[in-house]
Amino acid sequence: MRKIKTILSVFSATMLCAASFAGITSNAAGNEKLNTYALYCDVDSGKGVMWADVTFRYNSIDIDDMEVKTGAFGGDVTHSTLERTDNTTIYSASFRAGGTIMAPGILFSSKFWTTNTMTLVEGTKIKTSAFDATRKFIGNNIVNASFVLIGDANNDKVVDMADETAVIQHLGNPDKYGLSKEGYYAADVNFDGVVNNTDLKLIRDYNNGVINWF
Numbered sequence: 001m002r003k004i005k006t007i008l009s010v011f012s013a014t015m016l017c018a019a020s021f022a023g024i025t026s027n028a029a030g031n032e033k034l035n036t037y038a039l040y041c042d043v044d045s046g047k048g049v050m051w052a053d054v055t056f057r058y059n060s061i062d063i064d065d066m067e068v069k070t071g072a073f074g075g076d077v078t079h080s081t082l083e084r085t086d087n088t089t090i091y092s093a094s095f096r097a098g099g100t101i102m103a104p105g106i107l108f109s110s111k112f113w114t115t116n117t118m119t120l121v122e123g124t125k126i127k128t129s130a131f132d133a134t135r136k137f138i139g140n141n142i143v144n145a146s147f148v149l150i151g152d153a154n155n156d157k158v159v160d161m162a163d164e165t166a167v168i169q170h171l172g173n174p175d176k177y178g179l180s181k182e183g184y185y186a187a188d189v190n191f192d193g194v195v196n197n198t199d200l201k202l203i204r205d206y207n208n209g210v211i212n213w214f
């Protein structure tokens with residue numbers, strides 16, 4: 001397994017199409033099951049945001065690969081990791097939208113594949129900072145950050161049959177069994193923005209060992 005200690009890269013939406021999943025293809029020969037985690041950053045309303053910085057600290061583990069993808073507002077993301085001497089790692093991302101954001105939506109998402117359990121360091125939170133088109137600071141709580149285990153629709157930190165049930169119930173009666181925002185992000189395992197039977201099949205395939213990651 002390739003351990004990435006430091007990543008510093010810039011992606012654009014078009015570059016990602018070619019780069020997508022290239023890094024973990026080599027693992028296809030092995031049957032190692034990976035956990036897929038995702039950091040989603042979104043805004044409830046744009047409020048004139050154009051730039052956002054996001055950082056969090058996690059337990060140092062072997063990250064097999066990372067991928068970053070811009071959302072509804074286009075733009076670019078630069079991200080990096082920094083290992084600290086206290087055996088934790090800081091993940092930082094800097095996002096620049098294609099223009100000033102005045103509507104709700106996803107800014108970007110980062111995915112992490114690992115055989116380990118990836119957790120935020122106890123007592124810490126994801127920090128976000130928002131800036132306008134002139135790079136003037138707007139606020140810390142305008143950009144929301146959600147960190148989820150992909151496939152974990154019911155938010156209990158494991159992916160198992162109960163998540164299939166949660167998605168089935170959500171699809172059958174969303175008013176009664178609606179998923180939380182984090183649950184919805186986690187259930188959208190193919191990252192296309194909607195939760196449907198395609199995602200349900202992928203969760204089932206993962207639980208049955210047909211696929212080893214999302």
Ligand SMILES: [Ca+2]
Pocket residue numbers: 151152153154155156157158159160162163
């Ligand atoms: Ca679960």
Ligand SMILES: [Ca+2]
Pocket residue numbers: 187188189190191192193194195196198199
């Ligand atoms: Ca989906």
